[in-house]
Amino acid sequence: MPKNTNRVDLYQAVTDDILSMLEAGTKPWAKPWSGGASIPLRHNGIPYRGINILSLWASAMRQGFASPYWLTFKQALELGGNVKKGSKGTTVVYANKLVIKDEETDDERRIPFLKRYTVFNAEQVEGVEGKYPPPPAIINNPDSRDDELEAMFGRIEADLRHGGSSAFYHIRDDYIQMPAFEAFHTGDDYYATLAHEATHWAGAESRLNRKTLTSTSRADYARDELVAELGAAFLGATIGFKVEEREDHAAYIEHWLAALRNDKRAIFEAAREAQNAADYLLAMMQEGGG
Template sequence: MAKETNRIDIYQAVTDDILAMLEAGTKPWVKPWSGGPTIPLRHNGVAYRGINVLSLWASAMRQGFASPYWLTFKQALELGGNVRKGSKGTTVVYANKLVVKDSETDDERAIPFLKRYTVFNADQVEGLDGKYPAPAPIITNPETRDVELEVMFSRIDATVRIGGSQAYYHTRDDYIQMPAFEAFHSADDYYATLAHEAVHHAGHESRLNRKTLISTSRADYARDELVAELGASFIGAIVGFKVDEREDHAAYIEHWLTALRNDKRAIFEAAREAQNAADYLLAMMTDQAD
């Protein structure tokens, strides 16, 4: 019971943090960087995933951090640094399963567990001697296609139709509809929109079989929009494009707020589904076999 209570407390704390930003009109996954877009990184350069990405982006936005690197208090000391006095840490979580064997039957069962610990941004640590420099800004020419991104997106196994004034994924006929490149305000807007629709595409029943995409419920439709927004942000932070605010998604905010208020696991589930879709798409986008 104590372990279950601990998990609920962790869900509550992270959800409340993201709820507060949404209620204030800020999405922690939109423009969550000061320099170039990047996924938050551990002290050893390993990327954080899922819900931790959102938590660390949110903290970086609130406190104005530029560095993508995060360290525990102990790691900072081991590297010869020191967390500045008065610095406020950020909570991240570690989820895994403990496999236990029944002593009588030898049957195995997996017991999920969730732990939380505190990390500090490299900007909060003194004495690191430039070990963790801030990323250089990425400047996109709004009138020019990015050749590298074009190649990456072309590797996605999806039918993309160009034309019209709307971007959407057609679930029944399984294709992505995109306006012409010239119709977008910037190249970033184009690639972010394409990534968003590609995340929807990845949820098709023949691929990741995501329930929120397949469902006819309006609430599930809004949840899948959240998954697509998060997934596009994760992809953009890896391959190098910014995800800006989309006016057509403002209507979903209230649905997201309701879902998060009613279910403290909702944002964790959305982040997990978004990470799955991002992994699925990035595996194709970064394939060097050809």
């Protein structure tokens, strides 16, 4: 059963979990899968979103799970399975607002709340192996372009320019600059970098109007780099390219650690903004895609 939970305690617990991995030099969103890239899925195949993706990726990394499927104890029983003895569950959250209506004035108040669930990976459940086979490995030719990914990225309505040795999003002139495809070690490196810059692009004032992108604060700049990293990871896990560790982002780790230590909601906000950007980009990428 879901439990009502103290928001502060829950924010702190999830933040501490992500912090511990970052302090150990591991990013839950960089190469968070084994065998194939996948967004974590509920028992019925519906994808998790936002902060729950990070929590489940982190748990899968620590425990070595390849399956993207997660079930509650009750769901496992309903499917004829049983959680293995000694299995450690993972916390996921459900956020919504309770609408309270004043009977005299008909005014409505919306009170935010969080519910907490404990879920188990399909590999922790006996008797459901036939329902939840492991995902196939995604194998891309690292030396050539991927026609499907090319078509999807080509639907993004951005001014994309190639040349030079740097990848960046130019805020003032609103364009994405990328080195030539051949300059990257693998095709996945190219698509992951493009997804990162596209996540920045999506946050422009004329689109999602993300404050960390348009701010002149160095701390906000680092926060937007975190959003872009998460956005690229969400996109990669959805449409099928691997996101590797990027050396040029190592300098931001201390900024991220400081942000998470000082603000227990920072990783929740970053995950929310990254999910918004991924949704925005996927709506373009999959348009007319079938």
